Structure formats: structure tokens, C-alpha cells
Amino acid sequence: MKNMSPPIVETQNLSKTYGGIHRVHNVNLAVQTGQIFGFLGPNGAGKTTTLKMLLGLIKPTEGKVKVFGKDLDRHRPNILNNTGSLIESPSYYGHLTGYENLKVMQRLRSLPGKNIDKVLKIVRLENHKHKKADQYSLGMKQRLGIAMALLAFPSLLILDEPTNGLDPAGIGEIRELIKSLPEQYGITVVLSSHLLSEIEQIATSVGIINDGKLLFQGTMQSLQAANKVTIRFKTPDPARAEKILQSQGYLPKVQGRQLLFTHLPDEEVSYINRLLVEQGLPVTRIEEQKKSLENIFLELTGKERSL
Structure with a gap:
């Protein structure tokens, strides 16, 4: 049966121009609730620019963004309260422990204290929570970034290249973590990658972007069905x-x-x-x-x- 509910993320003719050059051009995305949506494209294709526009971090030159069926321009604070994100690289205080970093975020956002231990367990950092973030490996820093994004247990999680720079073991850990989120926590995930193998193993649906244009959008099965x-x-x-x-x-x-x-x-x-x-x-x-x-x-x- 076709999903009749409105998409959790929807863009209409989304465009961003820098110096007369289209970084993103007329992108119409539709991400359904419960999906792991893989946003795939080579480096410089327009993935990060699009994700930043979904969060209101940069303003579109043209087009509209709707999240949870609401216009981002008019309802941004409300939308962001229910959205977690990790764009480019994690932000943290190096002199604080993993736990203390999460405590700062929890207080800032007036979230329940119990959420800290919950997210530390989800990202498997509970045994390293008293270690200073500066001493974390790259994979642990990435997991701390995801823990921060998960702290409010949002309905939507947006991750920009979450496995970038990780070794195969780290990639596997992040992959398994992301795959568990829709079913276990009801979180819809949008993640970008330039690695086809990554998206293939993790995403339920995919959007392929190149030179700012959306070239394909659909389920992984429909992409594979193009294989004659x-x-x-x-x-x-x-x-x-x-x-x-x-x-x-x-x-x-x-x-x-x-x-x-x-x-x-x-x-x-x-x-x-x-x-x-x-x-x-x-x-x-x-x-x-x-x-x-x-x-x-x-x-x-x-x-x-x-x-």
C-alpha cells in the first residue's frame, strides 16, 4: 500500500547559487517517515549545501523546504527541536569528557538527564564517557557527534558523511547504529555519502545528485530494477x-x-x-x-x- 502521509522532508525547486553558479539546482526531495534516505553523489555535488538548507543553516536562492509538513521559514525553531544533525564534523569541547559534553547539550536544551546515558549506550561510548573528548579516536568523536544529535531523541536525524575518514571497523559500527534507529527509536534518517557501497548497505531509499541536480530518487529496489x-x-x-x-x-x-x-x-x-x-x-x-x-x-x- 502506498504511503499516503506527507513526506517528513520535502523540497520544491530548491536552489542555491554562489557567484552565478548553481551549487544546487531545482532539487525536489521527498523523504518518507521511517526511511533511511541515502543522499549519494561525488564530492562537490551539492549534498552538504542541500542538507544545510534543510536545517536553515543557509538560505536557499529559490525554492521551499518543508519538514514535518511545515514550512521551514515559518516554523524553524519548532522543526529544529525535533531534528538532530551532524554536518561536516562533530563540534565538542576537547577539554571536557564525553559525558560532560553531553551534559552541556542536555542543559542547554532542557532535556531529561536520563537521555545522556541512553545515547551513550546507543553509540557504545558508555565505557569511555569519562575520557576527555580530545583523547577520543576519530570514530569515537564521530559517535559522540551522533550521540549529541540523538540526545533529544528526534523524529528526524540528518547526517553529513557520517563515516568519512573512519577505518572499516568504525564504518561498520556507524552503519549498524544507523540501521537500528528507524525500527528501535522511530527515527527517520537522512544521510549523505560519496560512497555507493555505503549507501547500498544502509539505505532503504536513495537520491543521486551530481552538479547540483537530482538525477534519481526512489527505493533501492527501484534503482536495482534498472539493472537489466x-x-x-x-x-x-x-x-x-x-x-x-x-x-x-x-x-x-x-x-x-x-x-x-x-x-x-x-x-x-x-x-x-x-x-x-x-x-x-x-x-x-x-x-x-x-x-x-x-x-x-x-x-x-x-x-x-x-x-
Whole structure:
């Protein structure tokens, strides 16, 4: 059943121009409640600029932002009370412990004291809470930043490149943490990344941006559905094989010594193979090829998956 409730985050023709150059151009985002929305694009594509506009940190040149169905311009304090964010890199006081940093934030925002221990547990910093933040590893600093963003247990969490600069173990920890948030805490997550592999493993839906333009938006399944499966048959006489198959109503594409088909069920693969062999044409290889998400990303952006 289609989700009929309004998107938790919605933008209309969102644009930002610096010196006559569009950093973000007519972006129409729609993030549904409960999603992990992966905002994917090469560095410099306009991801951080867009996220900053969602939080009102920079003003759009054109367009509108709605969060929780409300206009950001008119309801910003109310919206931000229910939104957590980590943009670019975490802000903290290095001379204070992890716990003390959270205590400052908790008092500033008049939040329940018990939230501190709760978020420390979620980000797995409870055993390091009395250590000075300056002595934290990069991954621990990132987790402290996420703990601060989670402190009010917001409905919406916006994270800008949350795994940037982390080692594989740190990336895995942050990934598992983010994946748990919608189900366990009812938090919708919007996160940006320039790593396709990251978004692929974590997001339920994705928006692909390049040069400030939104090139794709939809579920991960709909992006993967764009992967057409190709079946390749290799045979010593492709021209004769093509004639035989055409007489049976098939229209293969010939490429070198191979015949290419798209969307061929298994039983038809087996039938074509038998047909050619019975006609005295050996099939030396049958291959299934699926366009990877990397290739789709590359075609959309014209750039490598990680830049």
C-alpha cells in the first residue's frame, strides 16, 4: 500500500547559487517517515549545501523546504527541536569528557538527564564517557557527534558523511547504529555519502545528485530494477545461430561471437541451449551479466563511485 502521509522532508525547486553558479539546482526531495534516505553523489555535488538548507543553516536562492509538513521559514525553531544533525564534523569541547559534553547539550536544551546515558549506550561510548573528548579516536568523536544529535531523541536525524575518514571497523559500527534507529527509536534518517557501497548497505531509499541536480530518487529496489540482466551465449558460428533462433521467434543481439538476450527466464535459457546443440552448434559458454549499481551510478553521474 502506498504511503499516503506527507513526506517528513520535502523540497520544491530548491536552489542555491554562489557567484552565478548553481551549487544546487531545482532539487525536489521527498523523504518518507521511517526511511533511511541515502543522499549519494561525488564530492562537490551539492549534498552538504542541500542538507544545510534543510536545517536553515543557509538560505536557499529559490525554492521551499518543508519538514514535518511545515514550512521551514515559518516554523524553524519548532522543526529544529525535533531534528538532530551532524554536518561536516562533530563540534565538542576537547577539554571536557564525553559525558560532560553531553551534559552541556542536555542543559542547554532542557532535556531529561536520563537521555545522556541512553545515547551513550546507543553509540557504545558508555565505557569511555569519562575520557576527555580530545583523547577520543576519530570514530569515537564521530559517535559522540551522533550521540549529541540523538540526545533529544528526534523524529528526524540528518547526517553529513557520517563515516568519512573512519577505518572499516568504525564504518561498520556507524552503519549498524544507523540501521537500528528507524525500527528501535522511530527515527527517520537522512544521510549523505560519496560512497555507493555505503549507501547500498544502509539505505532503504536513495537520491543521486551530481552538479547540483537530482538525477534519481526512489527505493533501492527501484534503482536495482534498472539493472537489466543480460544472458550471453557464446558459439563458434553466431550468424548461423542467429538464423536458427530467429526462425523460432527469438531476436538476439549479436556481439562478436556472442548472442545477447535480456530478461530471459531460466527455462528459455535451457531451451535455446538445447536448440542450438541439436542443430549441431556447440554452446561454449552461457553467462549472466547484471549491470552493477556502480555502473548505474557511473552512467548517471559520469564519475567514479568514490571521488
